[in-house]
Amino acid sequence: MKNLVTIKLNKEYKRAYFQGKFKAHPVLVTYLVPNRQKGNKIGITTSKKIGSAVVRNRSRRVIRAAYLAVRERIVFPKGYDIVFVARPDTALMKSTKLEKIMEKQILFLLQENAAQRKKKFRKEKGSS
RNA sequence: UGAGCAGGUUGUGUAAUAGCGCAGUUUUACUGUGAGGAAAGUCCGAGCAUCACAGGACAGGAUAGCUGCUAACAGCAGCCGGAGGCGACUCUAGGGCUAGUGCAACAGAAAGAAACCGCCCUGACUUUUUAGGGUAAGGAUGGAAAGGCGAGGUAAGAGCUCACCAGCAGUGGGGAAACCCAGUGGCUAUGUAAACCCUAUCCGAUGCAACACCGACAAAGAUGUAUUCGUUGGUCCGACGGUCUUGAAAGGUGGCAGAAAGCAAUAUGCUUUUGAGCACCAGCGGCGACGCGGUGCAAAGAUAGAUUAUUACAUUUAACAGAACUCGGCUUAUAGAUCUGGUCAUUUU
């Protein structure tokens, strides 16, 4: 896919799950963690629990289409690893609806991340 | 018109915007192309690859009416036997318990060559009863009781005799065979082989995570020419090998999208050969599966895994559902639409 880097190693997925912030919704769960590279890397998880191969493929496509639309609008301060986890109802959604949900989630998580960094920064200042 | 039977086809379409994989080229933009009838389950059969260009025996496994079709098969076609349906038609693991062994709980006298009750005869005692023998017609148990049923026959009975029916053996006729038909004979030991087993036929093992090649690192140790070691399966034989073992590890390409060769160069083309390739035919042969012949087609080939997302219209929401080395089948899932050919009943002519 053009200009779209995907996460490939299991290590990187685990990093996103354990260190990253997450926001949940009945249709989509988003994990977000900053990486040290330029540009975002995304990963999509569709487990066997959500349905058959047709359902998994469909939800993967919908998420990818939604991300491509969302990427145009949001300005990321730096590179992030983003992992999207599909839910059973994801395949029934339209990608336009999913866009709005995803946009909210990512903006929320970016704020959280920024807030956390400021806190850390202050703490370090105070201790020193 | 109603009910019912068998079989086939299709498996959303169109437009706009944005986007992805692969191939090609005038190389970064265009052109072409891009999921299924089951791609599924992985239940069979093959190709292909490696191990000896795959050998023998045992073990193990598979199949099981007959004849054909097929590269092969547990598939398909036609037929035979059996079961069901008024019928169209459907279903059918359908070799052998008279080769041997095992099992048949409980009940019942007895589950394999049987006497509990009953019936009959004889003896004892003669009030009841009791001993021996004969008897498979009746009772009781059971899924199953020694061919079934009727008549003759008898002390009572019994294929003891006879008619019909079932089964077995051998005879004659028909058929390619399963098998069918006819008459003869002796008079018959139940069920179970999807129990062990026997018979016939077939099967070497491992699966593309097979396997081949490329690039790059470090080098060490052991054996000593055969009753050892290693190389492929459970075992043995046989065969082959001289070198074998080990450390660290991770990647790429091919296999893989019909194959091979040639020709041409504003392109993705053309030609030839080849293959269990696919589709079609008012062609030929065959009842048919199918074969022969002819014509046409053959461009999904990913590798964290492309083949789409959104909107509008049609008619509503399309059902089951996503290729991973490739084919032939089987099985299972499947909304709706549609076509063809039989059958039965009723009404009208």
Added chain:
RNA sequence: UGGGGUGUCGCCAAGCGGUAAGGCAACGGACUCUGACUCCGUCAUUGCAAAGGUUCGAAUCCUUUCACCCCAG
């Protein structure tokens, strides 16, 4: 993708052609002033993942399907 295995009460499980053992838990009762421990009893009921078949008889044998688990990168 390929290979292998398992489904029996709420849980752990035995049984592998002839009435579905046992333990824990649960429920009822006894003991106790009450609770625990202990003792006694009940608990699969047309059923052994589901559907067909073989058999007199199937959890067990055969076929198909479903769910789950393990191994191989």
